[in-house]
Amino acid sequence: MRNIRLRLAYDGTNYHGFQRQEKTHGPTIQGTLESTWMRLVEEEVTLATAGRTDAGVHASGQVVNFMTLARIPDEKIPKAFNSLLPRDIRVLQADSVPDDFSARRSARWKRYDYCLDNHRIPDVFQRLYAAHVPVPLNLEKMQMAASFLEGRHNFKTFAAAGGESKTFVRTIYRCQVKEAHQFLKIACVGDGFLYHMVRIIVGTLMDVGKGRILPEEIPEIIASQERSRAREIAPAHGLTLAHVNYTDESPFDVFKDLV
Template sequence: MTTVKLTIAYEGTDFCGFQRQAQGERTVQAELEKALQRLTGEVPKLIAAGRTDAGVHAKGQVVSFTTAARIPVERWPAALNANLPPDLIVWQAEAVPATFHARYSAKTKTYQYIVSRRRWPDPFLRRFSYHYPHPLDVAKLRTAAAALVGEHDFKGFAAAGSAVATTVRRLDRVVVEEEAEELFFTLRGNGFLYKMVRNIVGTLLLIGSGKAEPALVEEILAHGDRRAAGPTAPPHGLTLLSVEY
């Protein structure tokens, strides 16, 4: 048996998330499994670094699986891409030790959220950014973002619906960069809770719009009350950029 690690990208617009759904909705996992089954005749068990939600994109998602197929590892991308839809692509394939686990072997993940501040929506950005044409104090927003760096209990930024052993995570990088009329929120950490990035972005926008002060972030980290945080930013502005091992 060979353990294969795939690095993949997808536009999440027309997917109901990564994970296979019992109701048979179109998902990234289901499309990959169909392609693998066509190639190998096997029913693979795919493990993903992160189960992105419906509408969320990925440039550097990682999945792993084991197979008895004797396809040379360098041929997996071409073979799979010939059987995948145009909104899902395999960038790279590697043979890895049997102990490799796409999720639990990951050291850090990097996400990026794009907010477009243009007066009118840009049709070329509409699938990949959240149109937010309102005044923002970017300095306040950055001050609030800086308080997120480090190891904290992020319970107040987690959505209900995910059972985890602990809500403590470490963020190594939280930066907000301006380019033209877009804001790029980049977060890198050792793990992320359900909808954590989108809840953080929604809270930072609340602060940047003047509806709350930067100290709100420290208060949420201290008391863990999700109700005090901002609304969840929509999924289409979020992309999983990379997973580091």
């Protein structure tokens, strides 16, 4: 058998998240990919993923892997998949990897990007990919607050109920906020993320920008380990899984300036 790794991009708008669900819940990315492979080679496979994105969340650099007996050459797999997949899912690359490779367990670090539309009237063309915040946001204070999130911490404060993680300790290598044409881009690079962690971080940074939280309060909010101290979860559609790294390459070298 071969262990095949795929790099994916998808628009999560029309899907009930990545993970396969009961049909009554609607289509999922995993279910769509697995059924497409069945149509291609009449083989049932189970995909493992680097990150189980939620309903409405997008990806430009998702990674999955699966074991197969099929003999399609690696370089022809993307074209085969994309000939049958809906247009909002694309296989960007395929390669054979060692049997012990796991899209989830072998990952060294990941990058998530979040987009905020800070125009008074929302941008029509970005409405599915940016969360609209029509009130003024203090960029400088948000940047200062983001810097306090960097480092290795117990991020229980920023974990939503329902996650399966046994430990809340994670390392955020970079957390940056940049502005471009009244869009705010928030980029987080870390060795792993808890359930809804990035969206809770974004919600908290939004409240900093609105003046509801002082940047200097972030270390104490982290230390409290109380979910109630962080703010509401930002909408799913502003979030994109941008990159998953499996090499010894340092995130500090790759992302000196994130956004």
